[in-house]
Amino acid sequence: MGEPVPSLTLGGRSFGREEFFVIAGPCVLESLELASQVAERLAEAAASLDIPLIFKSSFDKANRTSVTSFRGPGLEQGLEWLERIKEQTGLPVISDIHSPEQAAPAARVLDVLQIPAFLCRQTDLLVAAGETMKPVNVKKGQFMAPHDVGPIIAKVQSTGNPQVWLTERGSSFGYNNLVVDMRSIGVMRGFGVPVVFDATHSVQLPGGLGASSGGDRAHAPALARAAVAAGADAVFIETHPDPEHALCDGPNSLPLDRAAALLKQLKAIHALVREETA
Incomplete structure (x- = not known):
């Protein structure tokens, strides 16, 4: 299954298997002001805990349930906002791309490109x-x-680019429900790539509200702790200062004021697991 890839360095920090890291931010770019507020709070928390953090927010949510759902500001304005957030906070940034044509312009701003779960097998996009x-962070469908993720990794690495991450975000369990098999973290790490656990999308109820997805954020912290204990290299958390009024994925988003305490726990668990397996 290959040897582990080396960690990469973004903004002077290591991201990979050696040091626990976090991907976090609001699901979608609702406004520059809100995104900047969240990024600044996350940057402060990460600095106080000495945790490498990548700010995540989507410039376009192309797979919303309804045609009337809020999608974000779009590629051009969204990348402009993300570039300003990078300058303000010093955080690296990540966002989703949905078509091959978006890759090159997005890469001029983004430090990491993310492939949405529904598009994880799209050869041209990868x-x-x-x-x-x-x-490239690929969210496993x-x-x-x-x-079965080996061919996904191979598609990205066929370009000569060795830097692939995989993200576990739950598996379909009947209708409008997801379940997390923690064994998947060890299986995917066996391919020699870092594995991220998406704690908030894993508690989503896809299409569960009819015209939008539901979710149960109460379970996200416990799943995040379990995933890090199972060997996850990083955790992905969508967080918002007012989840009840978020324009996307509010039901499964973690309240921003609870993020720092959870990150502290996750770093401690990661250190304990790595100590025991060293």
């Missing part, structure tokens, strides 16, 4: 992301078994 030579 190759275009790989060709940017930026790290809800419909995929963890031992």
Whole structure:
């Protein structure tokens, strides 16, 4: 299954298997002001805990349940906002791309490109992301078994780009429900790439509200702790200062004022697990 890839350095910090890191932010860019507020709070928390953190927010949520759902500011304005947030906070940034044509312009701003779960097998998209030579975080589809991710990794690495991360975000369990098999973290790490656990999308109820997805954020912290204990290299958390009024994924988003305490716990668990397996 290959040897582990080396960690990469973003903003002077190491991101990979050696040091626990976090991807966090609001699901979608609702406004520059809100995104900046969240990024600044996350940057302060990460600095106080000495945790490498990548700010995440989508410039476009192309797979919303309803055609009337808020999608974000779009590629051009969204990248402009993310660039300003990078300058203000010093945090690296990540966002989703949905088509091969978005890869090159997105890579001029983004430090990491993310492939949405529903698009994780799209060859042209994976190759275009790989060709940017930026790290590529691929979210494993809800419909995929963890031992089937090898071809996904190979598509990105066929470009000569070795920097691939995989994200576990739960698997379809009947209708409008997801379940997390913690064994998948070890299986995917066996392919020699860092594995991220998406704690908030894993508690989503896809399409569960009819015209939008539901969720139960109460379970996200426990799943995050379990995933790090199971060997996850990083955790992905969507967080918002007012989840009840978020324009996307509010039901499964972690309240921003609870983020720092959870990150402290996760770092401690990661250190304990790595100590025991060293």
